[in-house]
Amino acid sequence: MQDEENWNAAHSFSGRxxxxxxxxxxxxxxxxxxxxxxxxxxxAK
Incomplete structure (x- = not known):
């Protein structure tokens, strides 16, 4: 959670x-x- 790039990558992956x-x-x-x-x-027939 402290590394914004890693946080964004994780959210992008989970979004896919x-x-x-x-x-x-x-x-x-x-x-x-x-x-x-x-x-x-x-x-029905």
């Missing part, structure tokens, strides 16, 4: 990790919604 994990969560959610709705359509 959070952003990437957020995108992965969205993609997994979309895939889950798509597969659940497909199963619901199959059961």
């Amino acid at each position: 990790i959070w952003g990437t994990s957020g995108i992965l969560c969205m993609l997994c959610t979309l895939h889950l919604i798509k597969s659940v709705s497909k199963e619901a359509c199959i059961k």
Whole structure:
């Protein structure tokens, strides 16, 4: 915390990790919604 350059590098790195994990969560959610709705359509027939 005393070295500002190191502090900024750590926040930059963790920001990329959070952003990437957020995108992965969205993609997994979309895939889950798509597969659940497909199963619901199959059961409805």
